[in-house]
Amino acid sequence: MNVLILCAGRGTRLQSVIGNQPKPTIKFGESNLLQRLLRELLPVDSISEIYINVSTGAKQIVKDLQLTHSFPKLCILYESVPWGPSFTVYEALKFSHQGLLVIHGDLLLESGTLGKFATELAIYGEEKSIIAVHERPRFNASQIVRVNNFSLVEEIIWRKKSVSFFERNKDAEHGSVFVDSGIYFFTPSSREVLKAPAFDSGISEGLLPQLFDEKLLKAVLWKGLRFAIDTGEKLEIAKNAFRNYPDKFRIP
Amino acid sequence: MYPRAVGKNTEKSSSSSLTNYEPAIFVDVDGTLWPDKGPGSILHDIDLAALSIQISNLCNAISIYSVFAVSNQTCVARGLCTLDELKERVGEIEEYIRKSGVKFDFRYCIHHPEASDINYRIECSCRKPAPGLIQDISRDFSINLESSLFIGDRITDAQSASYAGIKRIFLIDNEKMFESNVFPINHEYAYTSVPFRVISSIAFLVNYIRHYGVQLL
Numbered sequence: 001m002n003v004l005i006l007c008a009g010r011g012t013r014l015q016s017v018i019g020n021q022p023k024p025t026i027k028f029g030e031s032n033l034l035q036r037l038l039r040e041l042l043p044v045d046s047i048s049e050i051y052i053n054v055s056t057g058a059k060q061i062v063k064d065l066q067l068t069h070s071f072p073k074l075c076i077l078y079e080s081v082p083w084g085p086s087f088t089v090y091e092a093l094k095f096s097h098q099g100l101l102v103i104h105g106d107l108l109l110e111s112g113t114l115g116k117f118a119t120e121l122a123i124y125g126e127e128k129s130i131i132a133v134h135e136r137p138r139f140n141a142s143q144i145v146r147v148n149n150f151s152l153v154e155e156i157i158w159r160k161k162s163v164s165f166f167e168r169n170k171d172a173e174h175g176s177v178f179v180d181s182g183i184y185f186f187t188p189s190s191r192e193v194l195k196a197p198a199f200d201s202g203i204s205e206g207l208l209p210q211l212f213d214e215k216l217l218k219a220v221l222w223k224g225l226r227f228a229i230d231t232g233e234k235l236e237i238a239k240n241a242f243r244n245y246p247d248k249f250r251i252p
Numbered sequence: 253m254y255p256r257a258v259g260k261n262t263e264k265s266s267s268s269s270l271t272n273y274e275p276a277i278f279v280d281v282d283g284t285l286w287p288d289k290g291p292g293s294i295l296h297d298i299d300l301a302a303l304s305i306q307i308s309n310l311c312n313a314i315s316i317y318s319v320f321a322v323s324n325q326t327c328v329a330r331g332l333c334t335l336d337e338l339k340e341r342v343g344e345i346e347e348y349i350r351k352s353g354v355k356f357d358f359r360y361c362i363h364h365p366e367a368s369d370i371n372y373r374i375e376c377s378c379r380k381p382a383p384g385l386i387q388d389i390s391r392d393f394s395i396n397l398e399s400s401l402f403i404g405d406r407i408t409d410a411q412s413a414s415y416a417g418i419k420r421i422f423l424i425d426n427e428k429m430f431e432s433n434v435f436p437i438n439h440e441y442a443y444t445s446v447p448f449r450v451i452s453s454i455a456f457l458v459n460y461i462r463h464y465g466v467q468l469l
Contacts, residue, residue: 051447053445058407058430059429062429062430062450067449067450068425068451068452068456071449071450071451071456071460072449072460072468072469074449074450075447075448075449076447076448076449076450077445077446077447078407078410078411078446078447079446080411080432080441080442080446081442083443087443087445088445091444092445095419095447
């Protein structure tokens, strides 16, 4: 399995708060967001390569990564223009001949869960689908299986927004729900189907629904605390969580 | 039609004895083979003996004995030396490296979009990040680019190698890595991601290959 961490965004919605600093370099404690992700992913034996996609702010993002320490597992995937996640995934699938786990670089994740999850995904991901999860226990497994036709479902904890989504959309467009999870998994056969990148759109408006229809993209399991940081408001929420639950985010 | 690279080795080499579609090692020079002291670094003192040993070690580790240096040399366009002086310097380096038994060829682009001499102020296909130099070499020496590797120090090096079709690209860690000429947004090469790995030096790469083998790269 390979991993793609998306760090090429312009971060326009956070510019008023953090200026031109790239989102993955926002620090929580001793480490920034990207360093936290890598610290969990690098020790996972089943991960062959980790692509770090950079464009805007590449120099700042790469500066503190100590890439040579993780040679040759870490690979930079540079775009002179940030075309959006759909394009990047399309490009990464050219190089990756294995399943591809895609993670947004602006996620603050509870320590210890991502590495464990990546290991589970490497074991089960190729043959079984896994569902995204977090926050509120509103759905039972059978509902999710019925709606999404997934074969493996663990405890389902989904947030409020998704409740209404499932109520409104029993059978269709389930892909867009999982965009919010910020973590996706592409099966190796995705490369064959993914013919053309959606240059001017994010993955949610671009290829994601199509890939779900093709059953090539799978949502993922997430049991721990998880914060996507793309606005000032979300940054504050993440900072509060980090302050209030220091044990959950402490890196071993 | 873009002009091709200018220099003494731009025409097909009659001395090429490489069999068809062999891999090769492509290297940048300023900041990679010797220190980057700005335009005209090649004119400064270069420790040719150390350079030769470094290239030999690399070739022995990878078991590829064809090395091609590809470089933007703006010293002529900037008036720092004449084309003849540059050719003479390049010839001196080539001759020294070849003594170690390595097949070595040095290709360079002398153009610059803001050259003081109007003769060199050309939008060419050989100035990195464009892939012209590598493509010319591939054609002239029947090199299999997909199994070749590239070592440089700037993102423009990686772009040039990637656009030419080289998969294994290594950049030496340095502060100026991302100082680059970005292609215009509508340029065909702007629609491509460039994968590369970061190394601390050529010696680092040699040591890694000696320990773990080249197949893991």
